[in-house]
Amino acid sequence: MLWVEPTLPHPEDTLRDLRSLVRSALEAGLAGRALEAEQAQVLIDCDAPAEIAALIAVAGHVRTLLKGTVVTYSPKVFLPVTNLCRDRCGYCTFRSDPDDVQAWTMLPEEIRAASRKGRGLDCVEALMCLGDKPELAFRSYRHTLSVLGHEDTIGYVRQACEIALDENLLPHTNAGLMTRDELALLKPVNVSMGLMLENISPRLRGKGEAHYYAPDKDPQRRMAMMRDAGELQIPFTTGILLGIGETRAEVVTSLAAIHDLHQRYGHIQEIIIQNFRAKPTTRMATKPEPQNVEIAKTIAVARLMTRDMNLQAPPNLSPYDHRLFLRAGINDWGGMSPLTPDYVNPEAPWPHVAVLKGTCSSEGFTLQPRLPLYAEYVERTGFVDPALRPTIQARAADRGVSLC
Ligand code: SF4
Numbered sequence: 467m468l469w470v471e472p473t474l475p476h477p478e479d480t481l482r483d484l485r486s487l488v489r490s491a492l493e494a495g496l497a498g499r500a501l502e503a504e505q506a507q508v509l510i511d512c513d514a515p516a517e518i519a520a521l522i523a524v525a526g527h528v529r530t531l532l533k534g535t536v537v538t539y540s541p542k543v544f545l546p547v548t549n550l551c552r553d554r555c556g557y558c559t560f561r562s563d564p565d566d567v568q569a570w571t572m573l574p575e576e577i578r579a580a581s582r583k584g585r586g587l588d589c590v591e592a593l594m595c596l597g598d599k600p601e602l603a604f605r606s607y608r609h610t611l612s613v614l615g616h617e618d619t620i621g622y623v624r625q626a627c628e629i630a631l632d633e634n635l636l637p638h639t640n641a642g643l644m645t646r647d648e649l650a651l652l653k654p655v656n657v658s659m660g661l662m663l664e665n666i667s668p669r670l671r672g673k674g675e676a677h678y679y680a681p682d683k684d685p686q687r688r689m690a691m692m693r694d695a696g697e698l699q700i701p702f703t704t705g706i707l708l709g710i711g712e713t714r715a716e717v718v719t720s721l722a723a724i725h726d727l728h729q730r731y732g733h734i735q736e737i738i739i740q741n742f743r744a745k746p747t748t749r750m751a752t753k754p755e756p757q758n759v760e761i762a763k764t765i766a767v768a769r770l771m772t773r774d775m776n777l778q779a780p781p782n783l784s785p786y787d788h789r790l791f792l793r794a795g796i797n798d799w800g801g802m803s804p805l806t807p808d809y810v811n812p813e814a815p816w817p818h819v820a821v822l823k824g825t826c827s828s829e830g831f832t833l834q835p836r837l838p839l840y841a842e843y844v845e846r847t848g849f850v851d852p853a854l855r856p857t858i859q860a861r862a863a864d865r866g867v868s869l870c
Contacts, residue, residue: 485517491505492521506767525769532773537792537826539800540835541590542590542803543591543806545594545806547577551600552598554680555676556679557748558810559812563604564604577630581635585634587804588864590635593801595639599682620651623639627639631857637655638659643688644661653698653700661702661703661704663720670685676750701843702735705778708756708760761791763794766795776797777796777798783811788826789828792829799833844869
């Protein structure tokens with residue numbers, strides 16, 4: 467079903483005439499209660515236009531009540547340290563083997579040059595995004611690392627973060643699955659880190675599924691890493707990937723697992739609701755992409771499950787649905803760059819900030835830059851290495867970001 471923009475009435479007016487299960491779930495949301503998993507399931511299963519409109523109206527109302535009308539983005543430089551990866555996810559065009567013509571590993575001077583250029587364009591975040599554990603799969607890459615003076619990728623990523631810090635950017639690393647020791651090694655040079663859960667279902671690692679050839683996409687290992695990050699007090703970004711073969715029930719279970727982790731450790735700074743894009747050269751080239759209404763419903767359900775957590779949708783992956791996603795309850799667009807493409811989705815350009823600002827404004831929101839860690843973590847004891855605070859405060863002052 468394709469979404470046709472409705473004229474949204476007041477959220478309470480939308481509840482009349484709905485099925486009682488739907489109405490009671492939405493009333494719970496309006497009354498300030500986080501949804502139970504069963505209620506979330508009822509809502510995500512809604513397919514009638516009136517029910518979907520009510521769900522979106524209520525979720526948008528709750529977002530504005532709890533998060534206000536500021537919507538944020540992070541001005542960033544995307545630094546794909548290496549695109550070598552030992553995994554082979556069914557939808558990925560980022561990864562390479564060492565003998566592919568498009569394989570790369572950035573040199574320290576390239577990391578410095580891009581960081582400096584990005585800083586010159588007012589970027590704040592240095593996103594270190596790379597393939598998973600390539601040194602376990604490729605001897606030639608192990609040789610590259612040794613020439614660079616490192617035994618493993620994470621050691622080199624630490625050096626890359628130091629270079630970015632030296633250029634006055636704030637690093638945020640997503641290097642795939644990491645051990646607790648690796649997280650601890652990177653914490654002093656990162657203001658936050660990330661790992662997409664994607665989905666908690668082990669079924670997606672089965673034969674023929676998206677993660678069959680991706681041992682690092684084992685959901686229990688990813689949950690374990692996120693628990694480690696919580697114990698180490700690392701502000702953390704995660705999220706779900708919609709459209710990779712999961713069921714709606716598995717989406718709800720994944721969101722509940724992320725929410726539970728945050729309840730326990732308080733470290734999940736944002737949840738990304740990302741949509742799968744079918745790309746011609748991949749195993750999943752002919753799989754259907756999730757429709758905008760499914761993404762919007764998921765955002766709305768996530769909002770009602772997680773209440774005041776930060777919810778993000780990547781604006782370049784759904785360029786025609788920004789208004790819909792704002793209405794459904796997001797409060798962040800994630801990283802956007804004036805310098806570098808989205809190397810994971812190079813076919814999808816970032817929107818122009820001025821255009822996105824206009825869209826936000828026409829929906830009653832103010833678009834503002836943020837840091838790669840949310841302001842609430844800056845002063846929380848243990849979450850940020852004190853040595854990083856001066857750079858954090860300087861970048862906040864540059865971009866007019868309030869740390870209160
Ligand atoms: S999505 Fe990530 S882990 Fe999967 S193949 Fe691509 S780079 Fe590797």
